Amino acid sequence: MPRDRFSAMACSVARTANIVGDPWTLLVLRDLFLGLTRFDQFTADLGIATNTLADRLATLVDAGLVERRKYQEHPVRHEYHLTGAGKDLYGVVVSLLAWGDRHLAPDGAPLRLRHTTCDHVATPVVACSHCGGELHADDVLPLPGPGGRAAPGTRLVAELLAGPRPDRPVRRPG
Known part of the structure:
Protein backbone atom coordinates (compact mmCIF):
# COMPACT_ATOMS: atom_id res chain seq x y z
CA MET A 1 0.00 0.00 0.00
CA PRO A 2 1.51 3.38 -0.94
CA ARG A 3 2.46 5.50 2.07
CA ASP A 4 0.19 8.39 1.13
CA ARG A 5 -2.85 6.10 1.45
CA PHE A 6 -2.30 5.96 5.21
CA SER A 7 -3.15 9.65 5.55
CA ALA A 8 -6.54 9.01 3.88
CA MET A 9 -7.54 6.24 6.30
CA ALA A 10 -10.20 6.99 8.91
CA CYS A 11 -7.73 5.88 11.58
CA SER A 12 -5.65 8.13 13.83
CA VAL A 13 -3.01 5.41 14.26
CA ALA A 14 -2.56 5.11 10.47
CA ARG A 15 -2.42 8.89 9.98
CA THR A 16 0.14 9.31 12.76
CA ALA A 17 2.23 6.35 11.58
CA ASN A 18 2.26 7.90 8.12
CA ILE A 19 4.25 10.78 9.61
CA VAL A 20 6.28 9.25 12.44
CA GLY A 21 6.23 5.51 11.71
CA ASP A 22 9.80 5.39 10.42
CA PRO A 23 12.58 4.46 12.89
CA TRP A 24 14.79 7.39 11.83
CA THR A 25 11.90 9.82 12.33
CA LEU A 26 11.29 8.51 15.85
CA LEU A 27 14.98 8.84 16.67
CA VAL A 28 15.06 12.42 15.36
CA LEU A 29 12.05 13.16 17.57
CA ARG A 30 13.82 11.51 20.53
CA ASP A 31 16.88 13.70 19.95
CA LEU A 32 14.72 16.81 19.68
CA PHE A 33 13.12 15.93 23.03
CA LEU A 34 16.61 15.48 24.48
CA GLY A 35 17.59 18.98 23.35
CA LEU A 36 19.42 18.52 20.05
CA THR A 37 18.41 21.08 17.43
CA ARG A 38 21.05 21.22 14.72
CA PHE A 39 21.52 19.09 11.61
CA ASP A 40 25.15 18.29 12.45
CA GLN A 41 24.13 17.21 15.97
CA PHE A 42 21.62 14.74 14.56
CA THR A 43 24.11 13.28 12.09
CA ALA A 44 26.81 13.00 14.79
CA ASP A 45 24.44 11.40 17.29
CA LEU A 46 22.55 9.05 14.98
CA GLY A 47 25.10 8.26 12.28
CA ILE A 48 22.29 8.89 9.80
CA LEU A 53 18.03 13.10 7.76
CA ALA A 54 17.05 15.93 5.41
CA GLU A 67 9.88 24.31 12.63
CA ARG A 68 13.12 25.45 11.04
CA ARG A 69 14.80 28.55 12.47
CA LYS A 70 17.77 30.21 10.81
CA TYR A 71 20.69 30.66 13.21
CA GLN A 72 23.46 31.55 10.73
CA GLU A 73 23.59 33.57 7.49
CA HIS A 74 26.88 32.59 5.80
CA PRO A 75 26.48 29.76 5.09
CA VAL A 76 22.79 29.56 5.88
CA ARG A 77 22.15 27.08 8.67
CA HIS A 78 18.98 26.17 10.52
CA GLU A 79 17.98 24.77 13.87
CA TYR A 80 14.96 22.53 14.30
CA HIS A 81 12.49 23.03 17.14
CA LEU A 82 9.39 21.11 18.14
CA THR A 83 6.07 22.88 17.67
CA GLY A 84 3.16 22.38 20.05
CA ALA A 85 1.96 19.46 17.93
CA GLY A 86 5.47 17.98 17.99
CA LYS A 87 5.70 18.34 21.77
CA ASP A 88 2.39 16.47 22.01
CA LEU A 89 4.22 13.38 20.70
CA TYR A 90 6.31 13.21 23.88
CA GLY A 91 4.01 10.60 25.41
CA VAL A 92 4.32 8.43 22.31
CA VAL A 93 8.11 8.56 22.32
CA VAL A 94 8.48 7.90 26.05
CA SER A 95 5.90 5.08 25.84
CA LEU A 96 8.16 3.43 23.27
CA LEU A 97 11.11 4.07 25.58
CA ALA A 98 9.30 2.44 28.52
CA TRP A 99 8.31 -0.59 26.44
CA GLY A 100 11.88 -0.95 25.16
CA ASP A 101 13.25 -0.69 28.70
CA ARG A 102 10.85 -3.44 29.84
CA HIS A 103 11.38 -5.83 26.93
CA LEU A 104 14.61 -4.98 25.10
CA ALA A 105 17.12 -3.69 27.68
CA PRO A 106 18.67 -6.73 29.40
CA ASP A 107 21.39 -4.56 31.01
CA GLY A 108 18.90 -1.99 32.30
CA ALA A 109 17.42 1.21 30.96
CA PRO A 110 19.88 3.23 28.84
CA LEU A 111 18.14 6.46 29.85
CA ARG A 112 16.12 7.42 32.90
CA LEU A 113 13.58 10.22 33.22
CA ARG A 114 13.38 12.45 36.29
CA HIS A 115 9.97 14.08 36.72
CA THR A 116 10.88 17.62 37.79
CA THR A 117 7.50 18.23 39.44
CA CYS A 118 8.07 15.57 42.12
CA ASP A 119 11.84 15.10 41.61
CA HIS A 120 11.56 11.31 41.22
CA VAL A 121 12.74 8.99 38.47
CA ALA A 122 9.59 8.05 36.56
CA THR A 123 8.49 5.24 34.29
CA PRO A 124 6.05 6.53 31.68
CA VAL A 125 2.58 4.99 31.70
CA VAL A 126 -0.54 5.58 29.62
CA ALA A 127 -3.29 6.77 31.94
CA CYS A 128 -7.01 7.45 31.78
CA SER A 129 -7.75 11.15 31.37
CA HIS A 130 -10.76 10.77 33.67
CA CYS A 131 -9.59 8.75 36.71
CA GLY A 132 -5.81 8.72 36.23
CA GLY A 133 -5.68 4.91 36.28
CA GLU A 134 -3.19 3.14 34.05
CA LEU A 135 -4.68 1.92 30.76
CA HIS A 136 -4.10 -1.71 29.73
CA ALA A 137 -5.43 -3.49 26.65
CA ASP A 138 -7.58 -5.81 28.78
CA ASP A 139 -9.25 -2.87 30.56
CA VAL A 140 -10.30 -0.76 27.58
CA LEU A 141 -13.34 -1.18 25.36
CA PRO A 142 -13.05 0.51 21.95
CA LEU A 143 -16.15 2.48 20.93
CA PRO A 144 -17.05 4.11 17.63
CA GLY A 145 -15.99 7.72 17.21
CA PRO A 146 -17.55 10.48 15.13
CA GLY A 147 -14.81 10.31 12.47
CA GLY A 148 -14.84 6.54 11.97
CA ARG A 149 -15.99 4.94 8.74
CA ALA A 150 -15.55 1.77 6.76
CA ALA A 151 -12.82 2.44 4.23
CA PRO A 152 -9.59 0.86 2.99
CA GLY A 153 -7.48 0.13 6.05
CA THR A 154 -10.43 0.27 8.46
CA ARG A 155 -13.11 -1.96 6.90
CA LEU A 156 -13.11 -4.68 9.56
CA VAL A 157 -12.33 -2.32 12.43
CA ALA A 158 -15.23 -0.06 11.43
CA GLU A 159 -17.55 -3.06 11.40
CA LEU A 160 -16.36 -4.11 14.85
CA LEU A 161 -16.88 -0.60 16.18
CA ALA A 162 -20.31 -0.21 14.60
CA GLY A 163 -21.79 -1.82 17.66
CA PRO A 164 -23.75 -4.95 18.44
CA ARG A 165 -26.11 -6.50 15.92
CA PRO A 166 -28.59 -9.27 16.56
CA ASP A 167 -26.47 -11.68 14.48
CA ARG A 168 -23.20 -10.81 16.26
CA PRO A 169 -22.52 -11.17 20.01
CA VAL A 170 -20.83 -8.32 21.90
CA ARG A 171 -17.22 -9.20 22.70
CA ARG A 172 -14.69 -7.42 24.86
CA PRO A 173 -11.11 -7.28 23.57
CA GLY A 174 -8.61 -9.62 25.14
Whole structure:
Protein backbone atom coordinates (compact mmCIF):
# COMPACT_ATOMS: atom_id res chain seq x y z
CA MET A 1 0.00 0.00 0.00
CA PRO A 2 1.51 3.38 -0.94
CA ARG A 3 2.46 5.50 2.07
CA ASP A 4 0.19 8.39 1.13
CA ARG A 5 -2.85 6.10 1.45
CA PHE A 6 -2.30 5.96 5.21
CA SER A 7 -3.15 9.65 5.55
CA ALA A 8 -6.54 9.01 3.88
CA MET A 9 -7.54 6.24 6.30
CA ALA A 10 -10.20 6.99 8.91
CA CYS A 11 -7.73 5.88 11.58
CA SER A 12 -5.65 8.13 13.83
CA VAL A 13 -3.01 5.41 14.26
CA ALA A 14 -2.56 5.11 10.47
CA ARG A 15 -2.42 8.89 9.98
CA THR A 16 0.14 9.31 12.76
CA ALA A 17 2.23 6.35 11.58
CA ASN A 18 2.26 7.90 8.12
CA ILE A 19 4.25 10.78 9.61
CA VAL A 20 6.28 9.25 12.44
CA GLY A 21 6.23 5.51 11.71
CA ASP A 22 9.80 5.39 10.42
CA PRO A 23 12.58 4.46 12.89
CA TRP A 24 14.79 7.39 11.83
CA THR A 25 11.90 9.82 12.33
CA LEU A 26 11.29 8.51 15.85
CA LEU A 27 14.98 8.84 16.67
CA VAL A 28 15.06 12.42 15.36
CA LEU A 29 12.05 13.16 17.57
CA ARG A 30 13.82 11.51 20.53
CA ASP A 31 16.88 13.70 19.95
CA LEU A 32 14.72 16.81 19.68
CA PHE A 33 13.12 15.93 23.03
CA LEU A 34 16.61 15.48 24.48
CA GLY A 35 17.59 18.98 23.35
CA LEU A 36 19.42 18.52 20.05
CA THR A 37 18.41 21.08 17.43
CA ARG A 38 21.05 21.22 14.72
CA PHE A 39 21.52 19.09 11.61
CA ASP A 40 25.15 18.29 12.45
CA GLN A 41 24.13 17.21 15.97
CA PHE A 42 21.62 14.74 14.56
CA THR A 43 24.11 13.28 12.09
CA ALA A 44 26.81 13.00 14.79
CA ASP A 45 24.44 11.40 17.29
CA LEU A 46 22.55 9.05 14.98
CA GLY A 47 25.10 8.26 12.28
CA ILE A 48 22.29 8.89 9.80
CA ALA A 49 22.97 9.68 6.13
CA THR A 50 22.50 13.38 5.43
CA ASN A 51 19.94 12.78 2.65
CA THR A 52 17.89 10.54 4.95
CA LEU A 53 18.03 13.10 7.76
CA ALA A 54 17.05 15.93 5.41
CA ASP A 55 14.06 13.87 4.22
CA ARG A 56 12.91 13.04 7.77
CA LEU A 57 13.26 16.65 8.93
CA ALA A 58 11.34 17.88 5.86
CA THR A 59 8.54 15.40 6.67
CA LEU A 60 8.37 16.66 10.26
CA VAL A 61 8.39 20.30 9.12
CA ASP A 62 5.73 19.67 6.44
CA ALA A 63 3.54 17.93 9.02
CA GLY A 64 3.80 20.90 11.38
CA LEU A 65 5.64 18.97 14.09
CA VAL A 66 8.95 20.81 13.75
CA GLU A 67 9.88 24.31 12.63
CA ARG A 68 13.12 25.45 11.04
CA ARG A 69 14.80 28.55 12.47
CA LYS A 70 17.77 30.21 10.81
CA TYR A 71 20.69 30.66 13.21
CA GLN A 72 23.46 31.55 10.73
CA GLU A 73 23.59 33.57 7.49
CA HIS A 74 26.88 32.59 5.80
CA PRO A 75 26.48 29.76 5.09
CA VAL A 76 22.79 29.56 5.88
CA ARG A 77 22.15 27.08 8.67
CA HIS A 78 18.98 26.17 10.52
CA GLU A 79 17.98 24.77 13.87
CA TYR A 80 14.96 22.53 14.30
CA HIS A 81 12.49 23.03 17.14
CA LEU A 82 9.39 21.11 18.14
CA THR A 83 6.07 22.88 17.67
CA GLY A 84 3.16 22.38 20.05
CA ALA A 85 1.96 19.46 17.93
CA GLY A 86 5.47 17.98 17.99
CA LYS A 87 5.70 18.34 21.77
CA ASP A 88 2.39 16.47 22.01
CA LEU A 89 4.22 13.38 20.70
CA TYR A 90 6.31 13.21 23.88
CA GLY A 91 4.01 10.60 25.41
CA VAL A 92 4.32 8.43 22.31
CA VAL A 93 8.11 8.56 22.32
CA VAL A 94 8.48 7.90 26.05
CA SER A 95 5.90 5.08 25.84
CA LEU A 96 8.16 3.43 23.27
CA LEU A 97 11.11 4.07 25.58
CA ALA A 98 9.30 2.44 28.52
CA TRP A 99 8.31 -0.59 26.44
CA GLY A 100 11.88 -0.95 25.16
CA ASP A 101 13.25 -0.69 28.70
CA ARG A 102 10.85 -3.44 29.84
CA HIS A 103 11.38 -5.83 26.93
CA LEU A 104 14.61 -4.98 25.10
CA ALA A 105 17.12 -3.69 27.68
CA PRO A 106 18.67 -6.73 29.40
CA ASP A 107 21.39 -4.56 31.01
CA GLY A 108 18.90 -1.99 32.30
CA ALA A 109 17.42 1.21 30.96
CA PRO A 110 19.88 3.23 28.84
CA LEU A 111 18.14 6.46 29.85
CA ARG A 112 16.12 7.42 32.90
CA LEU A 113 13.58 10.22 33.22
CA ARG A 114 13.38 12.45 36.29
CA HIS A 115 9.97 14.08 36.72
CA THR A 116 10.88 17.62 37.79
CA THR A 117 7.50 18.23 39.44
CA CYS A 118 8.07 15.57 42.12
CA ASP A 119 11.84 15.10 41.61
CA HIS A 120 11.56 11.31 41.22
CA VAL A 121 12.74 8.99 38.47
CA ALA A 122 9.59 8.05 36.56
CA THR A 123 8.49 5.24 34.29
CA PRO A 124 6.05 6.53 31.68
CA VAL A 125 2.58 4.99 31.70
CA VAL A 126 -0.54 5.58 29.62
CA ALA A 127 -3.29 6.77 31.94
CA CYS A 128 -7.01 7.45 31.78
CA SER A 129 -7.75 11.15 31.37
CA HIS A 130 -10.76 10.77 33.67
CA CYS A 131 -9.59 8.75 36.71
CA GLY A 132 -5.81 8.72 36.23
CA GLY A 133 -5.68 4.91 36.28
CA GLU A 134 -3.19 3.14 34.05
CA LEU A 135 -4.68 1.92 30.76
CA HIS A 136 -4.10 -1.71 29.73
CA ALA A 137 -5.43 -3.49 26.65
CA ASP A 138 -7.58 -5.81 28.78
CA ASP A 139 -9.25 -2.87 30.56
CA VAL A 140 -10.30 -0.76 27.58
CA LEU A 141 -13.34 -1.18 25.36
CA PRO A 142 -13.05 0.51 21.95
CA LEU A 143 -16.15 2.48 20.93
CA PRO A 144 -17.05 4.11 17.63
CA GLY A 145 -15.99 7.72 17.21
CA PRO A 146 -17.55 10.48 15.13
CA GLY A 147 -14.81 10.31 12.47
CA GLY A 148 -14.84 6.54 11.97
CA ARG A 149 -15.99 4.94 8.74
CA ALA A 150 -15.55 1.77 6.76
CA ALA A 151 -12.82 2.44 4.23
CA PRO A 152 -9.59 0.86 2.99
CA GLY A 153 -7.48 0.13 6.05
CA THR A 154 -10.43 0.27 8.46
CA ARG A 155 -13.11 -1.96 6.90
CA LEU A 156 -13.11 -4.68 9.56
CA VAL A 157 -12.33 -2.32 12.43
CA ALA A 158 -15.23 -0.06 11.43
CA GLU A 159 -17.55 -3.06 11.40
CA LEU A 160 -16.36 -4.11 14.85
CA LEU A 161 -16.88 -0.60 16.18
CA ALA A 162 -20.31 -0.21 14.60
CA GLY A 163 -21.79 -1.82 17.66
CA PRO A 164 -23.75 -4.95 18.44
CA ARG A 165 -26.11 -6.50 15.92
CA PRO A 166 -28.59 -9.27 16.56
CA ASP A 167 -26.47 -11.68 14.48
CA ARG A 168 -23.20 -10.81 16.26
CA PRO A 169 -22.52 -11.17 20.01
CA VAL A 170 -20.83 -8.32 21.90
CA ARG A 171 -17.22 -9.20 22.70
CA ARG A 172 -14.69 -7.42 24.86
CA PRO A 173 -11.11 -7.28 23.57
CA GLY A 174 -8.61 -9.62 25.14
